Amino acid sequence: MIEAPVTIDELHAYADGELPPDRRDAVEAWLVAHPADAARVLDWQAQAELVRARYDAVANEPVPARFDFKRIDRTGRAWRAIAAAAAVSFVIGGAAGWVAHGAAAAAPSNFDAYTADALDAYKLFVVEVRHPVDVPGAEREHLVQWLSKRVGSDLRAPDLDAMGLMLVGGRLLPGPAGGPSAFFMYEGPSGERFTLTCTPSGSQQTALRYRSAERYASFYWVDRGLAYVMTGPADRTRLSAIAKAAYDQIDNGTRPGGA
Secondary structure, three states, X not given: OOOOOOOHHHHHHHHOOOOOHHHHHHHHHHHHHOHHHHHHHHHHHHHHXXXXXXXXXXXXXXXXXXXXXXXXXXXXXXXXXXXXXHHHHHHHHHHXXXXXXXXXXXXXXXXXXXXXXXXXXXXXXXXXXXXXXXXXXXXXXXXXXXXXXXXOOOOOOOOOHHHOXXXXXXXXXXXXXXXXXXXXXXXXXXXOXXXXXXXXXXXXXXXXXXXXXXXXXXXEEEEOOEEEEEEEEOOHHHHHHHHHHHHHHHHHOOOHHHO
């Protein structure tokens, strides 16, 4: 139950990664219940990412000599330069939707890219009956060693038996940044499937974050240079419990099944 109404400013702050932690759960619950607002937030984040991709390099370039106020006279050219710079700033800010308010928020960018990639992989492979994975779960040790070598990090395939999920197996996939990504698939007694992707990431975001996409949803977090995304049917309570079980095993460094 949402304790207080979610404001437009809070939606902007959430999109920019600047929402206070004590309001994150309330806002995410609001977005689940209000798909139109959720779509608006995703649009703002996408716009901000496009602006960053287009203008970040320009922002880091040295100031052209013609805009060096120490080298130009006061006949009006300085003011024209200031006006031009202000116009560029206005265009960038308007297109991004408060992007200046959260220009340093790298986590939302990674969050969007990694969860979108994981959702795509989930929808592609969970429908497979005969070939959902490359290496079966019966070969857990070999699977984890192989994927660890390819990804370049010490991976773990969490044991989710206590959650009623069996490891189906895994495969190697391309990650959202073009590098390798490990993909583990789990299955419940009624056939529902959940996947965990593990991809190298430079993000410092560590807390669990939630994203829903129609019938499916994901929880995202980062630990020791790896981004993890647990994806499954959009039952937030169930998915949260599964993600936290995996999170705890990975965070504690446990290696179930000898992997």
